[in-house]
Structures are given as structure tokens and as C-alpha cells.
Amino acid sequence: MQQARDVQDGNGSGTEDGEGRRPVHPCPVEDHGVVGDLRTVMLVTREGEVDFGCVPDFDGPAVFARLLDDDAGSFAVRPTAWDTTHQYYLPSSAVLATRFSSARGCLEVLDLMVPVEALPEGEKPGRPLLVRLVRVLDGEQDVVVDCRPRPDWGRVEPVTTAVDGVGARFDVPDGAPLVLRSSVPLEVDGAAATARVHLRRGEQLALLLHLGEPEDDNAASAVADAQRLLDRTHEWWRAWVRRSTYTGRWREVVHRSAITLKLLTYAPTGAVVAAGTTSLPEEPGGERNWDYRYAWLRDAAWTTFALMTLGFTDETDAFLGWLEERMTEADRDEGLLPVYTVRGERPPEEVTLDHLAGFAGSRPVRTGNAAAAQRQLDSYGELLDSIYLYNKVRPISWDMWSRVVEALEWLVEHGADADAGLWESRGEPRRNTYSQVMVWVAFERALRISRQRGLPAPRGRWEACADAAYRRVQEEGLDERTGGYRVSADSDTLDASLLMLPLVKFAGPTDPRYAATLAALEEQLVVDCLVRRYPTDGADGLDGDEGFFVACSFWYAEALARAGRVDEAEEAFEKTLRFSNHLGLFAEEVSATGHQAGNVPQALSHLALISAAVHLDRVLG
Secondary structure: OOOOOOOOOOEEEEEOOOOOOOOOOOOOHHHEEEEEOOOOEEEEEOOOEEEEEEOOOOOOOEEEOOOOOOOOOEEEEEEOEEEEEEEEEOOOOOOEEEEEEOOOEEEEEEEEOOOHHHOOHHHOOOOOOEEEEEEEEEEEEEEEEEEEOOHHHHOOOOEEEEEOOOEEEEEOOOOOOEEEEEOOOOEEEOOEEEEEEEEEOOOEEEEEEEEOOOOOOOHHHHHHHHHHHHHHHHHHHHHHHOOOOOOOOOHHHHHHHHHHHHHOEEOOOOEEOOEOOEOOOOOOOOOOOOEOOOEEHHHHHHHHHHHHHOOOOHHHHHHHHHHHHHHHHOEOOOEOOOEEOOOOOOOOOOEEOOOOOOHHHOOOOEEOOHHHHOOOOHHHHHHHHHHHHHHHHOOOOHHHHHHHHHHHHHHHHHOOOOEOOOOOOOOOOEOEHHHHHHHHHHHHHHHHHHHHHOOOOOHHHHHHHHHHHHHHHHHHOEEOOOOEEOOEOOEOOOOHHHHHOOOOOOOOOOOHHHHHHHHHHHHHOEEOOEEOOOOOOOOOOOOOOOOEEHHHHHHHHHHHHHOOOHHHHHHHHHHHHOOOOOOOOOOOEEOOOOOEEOOOOEHHHHHHHHHHHHHHHHHHO
16 A cells, blocks of 8 residues: 655655555655664654664664665554654653644654663663653544564564563574563564554553563553653753753754764763764765764764763763773774774674665665774874863863873874875875874874973974974965865865864964865855765765765854854854754755755764854854
8 A cells, every 4th residue: 555745744644554564665864763772772753663773782783774674674653544744852852752643633652762871770770672652642543563673684583472461572592582561462473563552532552662571561550661761761851951051042953963962972981973873875876885883083072072062071071981991902003993882892894784775775784884994093183172172171180191192102103194084085095184184183282281281291292293294284285276275185176174174273264275275165065055075086985976964064154154254154054954854853964855865863963063053153142
């Protein structure tokens, strides 16, 4: 049976195939909300289906991955028919509501994952992985439940059994079972657990999905337990947002971005992942499909700094503790890796999951990330910039300073090397201008900390390294044709990372070389408010094209503001905001057709939004 819908605003009719599954897939990237427990996240479509989720951590194997292949698992809860859907977050919260409306009535599905931190000590061991609370707000509705997990990226079909009065369990040969606790009986249909129930106004249905055996299997208390967990989780998020010191013009979007960044943090260690998904393509049908479920030093440092500017300092404390461990363990010959798992390990080897069809046929689907083997010198600059800014608020410890000195010893030896750069080119390494800027930043910020705190350091060597990096940028990074900077000494192309030069205090916003760079970027990479990273002409070692990069678009708005073009900056910022989805979430890119592309939610997009908003507030007064 076909289903018509409007993917932009949720209007249109909806019907089911009798099993709670829609025949049309995949759901567009922008048609998703995200819920999380500070260990992992799950994506929920506007039509009530969980179509992506990994357990037990961000980088674990997926149990739901229908977003990447129709047969890779999903968890649908929705009415049998509807006319419109609306999806929203509860205020100042990561609790997601999906509302279905029709002439028969109005039904709402509340989705949440419960952070351990939101619970009193006695409730922590038995917490569910996912809570879905269904309630009819008006009229009546026939509700369909269809839970069909497919562990290990769809490679395992669990043995599914109904449990009288409890729900269903999904057993796998190796590992903990998934147990679905339900307030209504569930039937087994192959490997799926299903139900069809008629609900009237005021009636509720509760579904609690556990990884492992639940401590309480009483179906009679399922609704009350779900409501209690909803209340605790909602209030925990509201209390977290109340710690914000941001009072600017864009409070709603800034706080939504802050919540999104918090969802991407891994509470047990303080690490931050780049995004919640893998292999959502930058170009449909293309090969630019990457696994972002890991902690890049650069992105994590920027994320925690963005949160710190809003008054959230605990996240920076936790990240720097995690970073100190990575510095302590780093191989003295290899230096810091650009990316780690959330637990601090080297990411697994990049492999392709050839049994998965990929999002809209975009293959390969990848797990792991080969960027771990790259040299990315700019990471040191982003780290030291964040440490410097943190030190202004809370002085870093002697132990942390000792680790910084050791890390910079490696950069003294390798700061002039060719590298893969900010954009992790899979072509030949080169001496990237932006990387050299950030080498300068690393030494310059370390020198500032040393002088301000009187901390011992090899200042002479650091000054020489900073000066050498600065000269390399001015001599090798100059494009004599335009009078501005270029991507590298061996290429006259442009790179949107050069927008960052005034943001990191390398060049003044009205410096002639930077002004020429900005003008050239506007001519070649900017379309209205949206910005491409660089020309995709194969120089990055990949085929195909990509869309406009959201973070670069916010960098552009901030660069305009810093250059004194405040009205243009505000307009560019406001226009870029319009490319978020209905929930204020951003993926990595915006396609030429205006759809979101790439992994979601993307930390870099949201932290760049926060940075631009804070600076615009400052200049607008």
C-alpha cells in the first residue's frame, strides 16, 4: 500500500502495510530527531520509527539500521493512519515528541533515552535503553507496534520469544539479549515483536527496551515506570540548560545546539563524538560516506570550548581529563592520534559492510575510520587554543602542563611536515596553509600560558617554531595572483578553513592578505550564505562532489562580523539557520537541492553556530 507524505512539513496522509512498516525508505536525513543517553544515540523519524541506533556505545554495532538498509532493523510505533505529523522537543530537553493527527484523533509518541546521571543511585543498574510512551490526546487511534532489531548491522536475526505479561525478548548467540517490556501483550512475527492496540483519549501504551535483563518485568507498572523516567529525564535536561549563561538574541537555537552537543558527549570518559551516525553520504550515490562515531581531538576541543562559552564548564573538565590520559599514553614517535574511540583507544581499522545497500544506494557503508593513521598537525593548535582559553577560567594543573610540554616536543620535530589537513584528504600529504597556521597557534598559546602562569617551558624553541610556522604561511601560503592565502604551497586553490585566520588571531579581519582571501573565497566558494569547503576536483583523492558545508557557512557569517560587515553577517547567519531541520538540527552539509546531507547530528555544525551567535551578539550590542 502506498503512502503519500510531504517530507518538508509532515503534511499528507499516512497508512501502514499491516505490519507497522512503511514501504518507502530511506527517510530523508532531515526528517529525523535524535535522542540519547550520553553513551549512544538513536534516530527517530517524523513517522515514529527508530531507524538507526548502536549499542552499547556510539561506536558499537547497530541494532537498528534501516536507514542504511531496509533489512537492518527498526522499531516503529505509530497509528495505522494519519493526515499530518509534527515532531518537536519538549522545552529545554532532549525528550522527543512525535504527534500524529487525523479526523479520528491525535496520538503522541514520546521518545527518550535515560542518562545514568539523571537517576538516583538505586535505579541506575536497571535503566532501559529506550523508553517510548504513547498516549492519545484526543479521539481514538489504532496503534501499531513493530520492533525488529537486527544486531550487528543486520547480520544477526535474533531468536524472538513473547513473554507473557512482560513483552518480548530478542536473544543472540553472543552477547546480552534485548528485552522489550510492554504494557500490552506482544506477538511474535518471525524475528519481530508486534502489537496492534486500540487506544482512546487518555489511554497510554508504554514500551521500554532494555539491553540485558530488566530488574523489573512487571507489565502492570510499565506505564508508571515510563512516566517516572520521562519526568526524571526531562527535569534533568531542564536543570542542565538552566546552567547556561547565554542570554543573547538566539537563545532557542543556541540552547538546542548546546543540547545536541551534550548528546554527543560520552559521559563515562568526557570524550565527544563528531556525529551520531556512519555513512550518511555527502553526495547521494557517492563514495564520501564516513564513520563519524569517534572522538576527533579537534572537534572535541571545539565542542567543549563552545559549551564553555555558554557556561557549561563540567564538560571541558571531563574532556581535558580524557585528553590528559591520551597525552600520557601517546607514542613519542607517533604523537597524538587525530581521532580516538570514546574510550581512548585507536579506532578500529576502516572496513566496508558490503551486505548493506547504503542510504539511498550510497555505498560503501563504513565502520572504523582510516583518518586515525593520518597526520593532522592542526589538531595541536585546536587543542592548545582550547587549553589556553580554559586556563583563563580554571588554571590547568601541573600534570596537565607537563603533558602539554611533552606533546609539543613532538610538534617541535614535525611541525613543518606535510599532512592530511583539516579536511583529512586521502590524496598525497602536503604542507597545508591552515595546518601551519594552527602549528603557530599551538606554540603561541603555549607560550602565553607559560608566561602568564610562570610555568617552566622551552620558550626559546617554541618561539623559534612559532616564528618558522608564521613565515611558512606568509611565504608559501601566499597566492601572488590574488594577494591572499591559498590552500598550500603546491596548489593555488582555495580552502574555506582559511576563514578561521581571524578567529584564531593569526590575521586581523582587515589585514590586506586576509581581506583578499575573503574576497576570493566569496567569489569561488560562497553561494549567498552557503559555503563549500573546497573545489571537489579530485585533489582530495576522492571521486564525486559534495554539498555546502554547514560549519563553513557559520564561519563565514562570523568572519563577516569580524570584518565589520555586521549587517551582512547577521543576514548570512539567519539564512543559514533556515537550513536546519524542523527540530533545529544540522547534518554535516546542505545539498544543492536544499536537503541535509552527511552524518547527523554533526557537532562541527552546531559548535560553529554557537561561536557565530556569541560573536554576533557581542558586535550587535
